[in-house]
Amino acid sequence: MPRQIVSPHEVDVESVGRRDYWVSLSHTSVWGSHLIPLTVIVGPQAKPGEGLVAFGANHGNEYEGPVAIKHLLREIKTQDVLGRIILVPVLNVAAFRVGERESTGDDGFNLNRVWVEGAGTTPELAGITHRIVEMVRSVIWPHVHISIDIHSGGEVARFAHWSGYFEHDDTQINERRQQMARWFGCGVVLATGASMPNGVSRGLYEEANDLGKYSIGTELGHGSSTDVRGVRYARQGILAAAIHHEQLSGNIEPIDHHADGTQSLVRGAASVAAPYPGHYEPLFDCGAVVSKGTTVGLLHDFYRLDEDPFEVVAGVDGIVISQAWGARVDQGQMILLVGKKAE
Ligand SMILES: [Zn+2]
CATH class of the missing domain: 3.40.630.10 (Zn peptidases)
Known part of the structure; x- marks a missing residue:
């Protein structure tokens, strides 16, 4: 029918x-x-x-x-x-x-x-x-x-x-x-x-x-x-x-x-919001295991070309769950999420 x-x-x-x-x-x-x-x-x-x-x-x-x-x-x-x-x-x-x-x-x-x-x-x-x-x-x-x-x-x-x-x-x-x-x-x-x-x-x-x-x-x-x-x-x-x-x-x-x-069971996560608009460069793929303090990505400001990029840092030991997709990101956009491995 x-x-x-x-x-x-x-x-x-x-x-x-x-x-x-x-x-x-x-x-x-x-x-x-x-x-x-x-x-x-x-x-x-x-x-x-x-x-x-x-x-x-x-x-x-x-x-x-x-x-x-x-x-x-x-x-x-x-x-x-x-x-x-x-x-x-x-x-x-x-x-x-x-x-x-x-x-x-x-x-x-x-x-x-x-x-x-x-x-x-x-x-x-x-x-x-x-x-x-x-x-x-x-x-x-x-x-x-x-x-x-x-x-x-x-x-x-x-x-x-x-x-x-x-x-x-x-x-x-x-x-x-x-x-x-x-x-x-x-x-x-x-x-x-x-x-x-x-x-x-x-x-x-x-x-x-x-x-x-x-x-x-x-x-x-x-x-x-x-x-x-x-x-x-x-x-x-x-x-x-x-x-x-x-x-x-x-x-x-x-x-x-x-x-x-x-499989990794993940419980709890730490996210990073972009402090200013810019271009995101991932240094790791999603799924990578990182330690607290690892720089997972960089946020570049092309209007301040000669300054160091903002380091996007893992807030916990864990797995990179998510990052910005498009390079251009807005201020306040979640650009990194690292999940805590429960097992
Ligand atoms: Zn959806």
Whole structure:
């Protein structure tokens, strides 16, 4: 059956079977709609309130999620689905259309900063970006307990591939969360201490965690490209979570750093913000192991050509998780993140 165009309230995530939708959210300018692709597959053992959702393109210029999930749309067979699987290859269609991080060309917001109270339900917060938040809240959240949000660095940052989770006081829950992150196969598994406060700048990863879901976040590439390993990790992580949480039947084997035991668990990090605008020169690749005090990069000021560059120094012993991607950086931009190795 061809993909059906439906309003959010017409999406059926409960009946057994597969449905491919374009979820229609009206344009505020042209006469027409934004169409968000959403596929739901429900198996015979689906439990109320339980299921897995995977999102690509929360930011519009990050492509590993969209590509991996597009493949999974064909790979996952309806007869193998036991519980509930919801696949959203492109969540922020307004940003994806123009290939940018924010919904440029529409309301201009960053979808991963607008998970605030009243999004999409109040006149002041009624643009497409806020209404995507409301669509997820009303259509998806009530029916899933696992949320996987696939990101990469876009044009902002370069990353060591990582998958992460929020730590939980309950050891068993914590272990399950950590295992879900490990199964992606990335070199770095990032354990985050606490969800960010519920303020004016809040993301999907935090919201899913605040709702008590298994919330998994990733950074699987950078540079608005499609990263070879990033796509592989995204596919693996989504399938492993679905299989291990009884949403999908089948077997899966560990890959890459997970398989060979070279994953680093990272807990806590030190970042450096650019003290002035300039040009960033990395001296190490992301993933490098550095000591506290190591100069990881240099910030050059080409208007003070004859002065020494600013040394961008690791604040902790650990692994270089992220650095600026483009050479030109703004004042205040995070240009280095070094994670503390917990093991
Ligand atoms: Zn992102």
